[in-house]
Amino acid sequence: MGRSVQILRAFLQPATRMTVEELTRRTELPKTTVHRLVAELVRLGLVERTANGLQLGTFVFELGQAAPRARTLRDAARPTLTDLSRATNLNVGLAVLDGPEVVYLDTYCGRDAPRLPQRSGTRWPAHSSCSGKAILAFSPAEIVERTLGEPLRRLTPATITEPDALRTELAEIRKRGVAFDRRESFNTVAAVAVPIFDADDVIAAVSISGVAGRISLPRFDMAARAAAITIARALHNPRARGAR
Numbered sequence: 001m002g003r004s005v006q007i008l009r010a011f012l013q014p015a016t017r018m019t020v021e022e023l024t025r026r027t028e029l030p031k032t033t034v035h036r037l038v039a040e041l042v043r044l045g046l047v048e049r050t051a052n053g054l055q056l057g058t059f060v061f062e063l064g065q066a067a068p069r070a071r072t073l074r075d076a077a078r079p080t081l082t083d084l085s086r087a088t089n090l091n092v093g094l095a096v097l098d099g100p101e102v103v104y105l106d107t108y109c110g111r112d113a114p115r116l117p118q119r120s121g122t123r124w125p126a127h128s129s130c131s132g133k134a135i136l137a138f139s140p141a142e143i144v145e146r147t148l149g150e151p152l153r154r155l156t157p158a159t160i161t162e163p164d165a166l167r168t169e170l171a172e173i174r175k176r177g178v179a180f181d182r183r184e185s186f187n188t189v190a191a192v193a194v195p196i197f198d199a200d201d202v203i204a205a206v207s208i209s210g211v212a213g214r215i216s217l218p219r220f221d222m223a224a225r226a227a228a229i230t231i232a233r234a235l236h237n238p239r240a241r242g243a244r
Helices: 002-010 020-027 031-044 058-065 068-088 130-136 141-148 163-176 217-235
Strands: 047-050 053-056 091-098 101-108 123-125 179-182 189-198 201-211
Touching: 002 020, 002 031, 020 031, 020 053, 031 047, 068 091, 068 101, 068 201, 068 217, 091 130, 101 130, 123 130, 130 141, 130 163, 130 179, 130 189, 130 201, 141 163, 179 201, 189 217, 201 217
Parallel strands: none
Antiparallel strands: 047 053, 091 101, 091 201, 101 123, 179 189, 189 201
8 A cells, every 4th residue: 555655646746748757757666566556546536647657546636626725715815816816827726734744735827927837736845835834833842943944945046954054044034923934945036924823833835936037926925915814704603705
């Protein structure tokens, strides 16, 4: 079961075409093992073969739809994210923390923003993401230290890869209540993210991103804050969720 999960998790990272060779590289499992596991996952409907390679099966999507917390959060956030995307013409995302990564529950591509690999269901290193930093800043200390215990991969020259520097950054985010990505994930992208709370617990983050040098982070700071508050309220108001 553990190795099968490794195969499935490998699909969570963006790829133009997934093959057995690519899965072998990503999982570091023997190629013969990957062949065998893929055949079994295909039989179970968890993986599908297409003309362009391998992809997750529709059964995996159905399982994801059945996850109550993620579905409820995404449903509560969708009207606000839609409005935010239309108002800003920038990329808008909703992400949750899972280990040292964030998982995007929903993303909207803005007309005036760059196309990014982050899509609904994809993962990204939390330390280089403003959404990840926004959530980590308000997470329990043991979660933060567990993340800092992982290798902090450098994605751009601006990525924070030193644990002490990241601790300092998280402390600043706690003071400000907002996190920024200043070309830390991509050389040409800047972003702002605000945590979403359920009572006193941080559960997610909403982000706005655009082309670095064109997007004004302080300007969209307040828009992200308002969106986070609206989503938190909608979580406990089903009538508001269904109003649109």
